[in-house]
Amino acid sequence: MDRSEAEAIYDSGRDACVKVLLALANQVERLEGRVERLEGEVRELRRDSGNSSLPPSADPGAGKGRRKGRRSDRKPGAQPGHPGSGRGLLPIEYVDEVIEHLPGSCDRCGHPLTGLPTRGPVCRHQVAELPETAVRVTEHRLHRARCPGCGAITRAELPSEIGRGRFGPRLQGAVATLAAGFRLSRRQVVDLCGELFGMKIAVGTVDAIIGRQGVALREPQERLRDAVRGSPVICADETGWRQTGERRFLWGAFTDEVAVLRVAPSRHREEAEELLGETEAIVSSDRWWAYDHLDPARRQVCWSHLLRDFRFHAESPLPHQGEFGEACLGVAESVFEAWRGFQADGDRVRMRREISPLERELRSLCEAGRRKSVKTRYHRGLARNLIKVWPALWTFVDHEGVEPTNNRAERGLRHAVIYRKLSQGSHSTQGAIATERLLSAAISCRLQGRSLFAYLAEVAQATTSGRPAPALA
Template sequence: MKTLMKYTPKQIDEISHGKPSEIAAFITGLLLYIEKLENHIVTLETRVKVLERQVGLTSTNSSKPPSSDGLRKPKSLRETGGKKGAPKGNDGHTLEMIDQPDEIKWHKVKVCPHCETSLTDVRSEGYARRQVFDLPFPRTVVTEHRVEKKCCPHCSAHQQASFPENVIAPAQYRDGWTAWCTYLNVFHYLPLERISQLFQDLTGYRPSEATLLNRLASVSKKIEPLNIYIQEQLVKSPVLHADETGLRIEGKTQWLHVVSNSEWTLYHVHKNRGKIAIDERGCLPIYRGTLVHDCWASYFHADYSFTHALCGAHLLRECQGIIDYDHHQWATDMKNLLQEACYHKKKWGHDGKPIENAIVLDWEQRYDRILEQGEKEWITNSKPDAPTKRGRKKKSKAANLGERLRIHKSTVLRFIRDEHVPFDNNLAERDIRMMKVKQKVSGTFRKQEGAEEFARIRGFISTLRKQNRDIFSSLTSVVHGQFSFE
């Protein structure tokens, strides 16, 4: 049938005065054309909705990291009208005077400024003091090793003493350079070229990047036994956190896995994201406690014996995405329920009193009612997203989230019954985030070995920070082979 725009008023008038069969055929074609337009409009609206969702996704309504928000102004979580400055409970860092200064400079009173009388010989009544903290310019200490040469008076053989085992070249850098290189590269993420430049500016000596890489490799080798000890401690923990993120190595995307708790951190680099990588690390396959994660399917494999707990923060963001773009009431109700439970969980940790069982049962019943009501909202529209798509129809994000919440109810709400299980997986996300910072500052890894060495050392440094140990002195002890967690 012609489109309506191709019919002239005269043609339409002729059809209206024609035979009933002609009028019926025209109306039938018109209805078919309208139905076709309606289907096309629905398809276009669906596509627009999908594109709007993709463009509007941020770290507040999806699993995207905050770094992907770009220049968008983030929504402040602070309440207006509150006090400025450090948050409540922050101890702060104030420079305080010490009892034993390295140097004392006296400033004497020689003349009275009021009457100009000399006070040189007047006895002092005391003093006031102020201290100035300064950082001296670094100085390189060069130690020359000399081995004695002698000739045996009995057999006339020439003999020479042995150099220390760690002195293997005519001129070489000592352990202090190794500790500084590790500290600057792995903790502060300085690229090797900038570390070389920094050393040259401060000392006049510029070690090559190859030298620095060899130093990092030596530290990684010494830390390897410590990582085994870290893994042993993690397996004993009642609750662990796990996460993974992409890592660019040799121009390809590989995966960085982390398993951690509040005291220990273990990183692992692998080309796979799933079960193969998890099994190769060897920590989770023998773990029997509770693992907090982001619902990655590989963690639910039947071979693993640990209990699951899902990250509530991820669920809140996904609910917010449904609220923003689908306007479902059930997502708002579920978000309110999770936030209410999170508040009581924090109060539980502060007061030391568990949540009353009656409240827990009420939350679980509300949880079920919300999903029952939500099913009416997330039922997928019978019309296809696009006329060219075939096969099984893709579910909406709301339907996927709702079914996931239904299947993993006990896993989602585990934090309200177990005092050791937190509401979110933020601990693992913080551990992962620092490795993403490394890529932004220093770029990608050029070799697989370099990425593995960096991950091994970074896990050790993360553990040091969690245990409030001094990082530089600990690295120095590692270099000297003297460090031990025990």
């Protein structure tokens, strides 16, 4: 519309002007809505693994045309001067067989040396080898006999340590370990048992063994849950899961030595309460709202998540949002620098002295960012959320055993995430229960430096003998 057209509308009278103004207002409203939608799409397109919780596999162009770093001039492998780390000799108590080799004749003149006493130190050489058949099959024959007194026929009974099943405890433990510890599919377990153990086994049998192990782990799982709840510090996290094609969530709670996982229908507060119970521990987590029922003074939010959030805002093309993000990003980097210093020297007083001005600076930024204004439109929510959980930002400063990140939980869930990607989750409620218990055992054994195979073999033996399964906590 040019000036002459505007003057013509004005000269047409009040009704014509009102009509045009209403039409323009409607058009502006539609365009503002479109701009808002487009801005939201642009914000989402800017999200990647560096400025959000998205995994690297979700980055645009992940796996395609990745930028390669500068090639090193060094050759692959150990560099000159690198100390060797060859395999040493095992202690003699771990040796199954010793074979003595005596010289037959003199290397210099050929004189026979048979029967002569040996001299000097013995040169030892060890060879590790698999047996030709890794699985031993034992047949138990139960005979009958007639009593000479009453004439009754009695059949022998199996000893209590021999189960009614077709597979022994160690083989059952191996099958469960391959599935839960090494994340092999049922078909891969079948193939490996046939290829390496010389044992033919069906896919259904593998599934039945895993199911029985899941049932046997009920009490150990409850003890793991109680041990986690009784710990002074808990790291909690959750991730997606699939069950019979439907969306579920896998919740995990972790300490230094134990882990407990649980497949749940939702990612809501009631699931967090079910996992954590009435614990008095300090809970480390991200800022997901399901943890908001926890006292902020007994909570630690993850600064790694904050670092990515601040980076997202710092990369914004909008000046006020970008300035907020840059300033907060500087605070977060300084917090991590102070934490690394504490890890090096253990001086908590020094760390507290360095953190104190950073706390005041971030509070000032959040107080300014929380105000309702056009300038704070896109970072207002983050500022208000940080003020809401403010004590939980700094718990690590004063409490032993609390870290500023939730890396322990994320590392703990990584095994389960890979398992989910390979297996597509679980296919029944019973399967989900068995999986959560086996994964809890696998991660707990890793945290304790304990053999998962040896533990699951003990569980199978205890089940066969009618004893309670051994505990992990």
